[in-house]
Amino acid sequence: MADAMERGGESPGAAVKSKWARLVPLAVILVAAMGGAYALGDYLSFETLRDNREMLIAYRDQHYWAAVAVFMTFYVIIAGFSLPGATIATLTGGFLFGTFPGVLFNVGAATMGATVVFLAAKFGLGERLAAKMDSSEGRIKALKDGIDENQWTMLFLIRLVPVVPFFVANLIPALVGVRLWRYVVSTFIGIIPGGLVYTSVGAGLGEVFARGETPNLGIIFEPHVLLPMLGLAALSLLPAVIKKIRGRETV
Template sequence: MKRNLLPKFLRLCQRNFKILLFLGIILLFFITPLRGLLDRQILSSYLQSLGIWTIPLFVSTYVLVAILGLPITMHTLAGGVLFGFGWGTVWSTLAATLGALGAFYFTRYIFHDWAIAIFGNHKLLRKLNQAVTNKPFNLVLSLRFAPIAPFNIINFLLALTPINSKIYTFATFIGVIPGTIAYTWLGVSGKSAIQDNELFQFTLASCFLVLLSLLPFGLQYWQRSRKSP
């Protein structure tokens, strides 16, 4: 009986090699100094010391974190600290779009068959497929607009649909701008709050983020109230 377990285990590992490799990369990420990429202070301090390499390393690590499905919020906040509001928004928007596109292709061409076998009949995925067929740009734009929307899960799910990558990329670029503005502003104002004890801008940025997060729910309520007699 025990002799049969090893071949079964090896066959299981072979069928799920891509998943195991991906999980191994994420584990390696957390047990090495790379985990500092998820800490805003460590990330900001490290990137500030790189001189002319700050921007390319900021964008590259942002894209890497997005492809691995890890939180990108710390990078956006760090962008505000490093580059200020204007350029921080520009570089974070660019990096978020590239990261979303990288995660999209990574899922579509590496994990598509495995994911469809597991989630193909899920109700949510069927609804997304229908929405992508009807209004792909509007769907992606609405999913990206709210900063509380799960950025990485959206990348994963949309990669399982037949959406055109150009539409996905352009709608993502437009859709992440409001949330990027909010988090970059939060990073800039948070730095001012710490260094200069200036809380007004930090409070405004926090309120803007909250309002932006609640806006989709307000639009849904407004649409329902218009339809009701």
């Protein structure tokens, strides 16, 4: 029996252990997200930024690149472990570093953090799930094939439409077998519009603090902001629409 097990590969027990080991990174992220939502919700807030703004500005003025490194590290941790406060972090990036280069620091850190979630999900579930969808039949296989044919469209769409939660947009590509480089490129480019909006809001926080007000975080849903973003989302759908029309013409 030992010889048979050697010929057949790893033992059933080892296979089960390997399966559970693959889920550890994703489980850590989920536990950290729940724990962070409970423990850090009151700290990663606009009030915390307001109360500590002078200290943050002083540190930035004295140690600019160290401030950039520390800020981006915290942002990667927030995004990578899906902790509350991503919006506040984006505002902080604009407040400390201006709209530019603040938007680059925000988008870069958010992309790195999102990639952590993507890799954890892909390692734990994505490869197996994508393989099962490839080997299946009927509607599931058709769904997988449709996604594969229009991966760029799908990736940009879930980033550009502001109603898709960031964590969900990180998971979906991993579960359908998207390649890492496509995910990174589409994430970085796709979150620029929304990141630019909130970074610019953060850049104007000095005046907001002076008036004793809070920033309008719903600005992304105002028509003059939302409509151009929806226009970009529609533009990202154009290749899939053209491919569909051409497919009908050749039938």
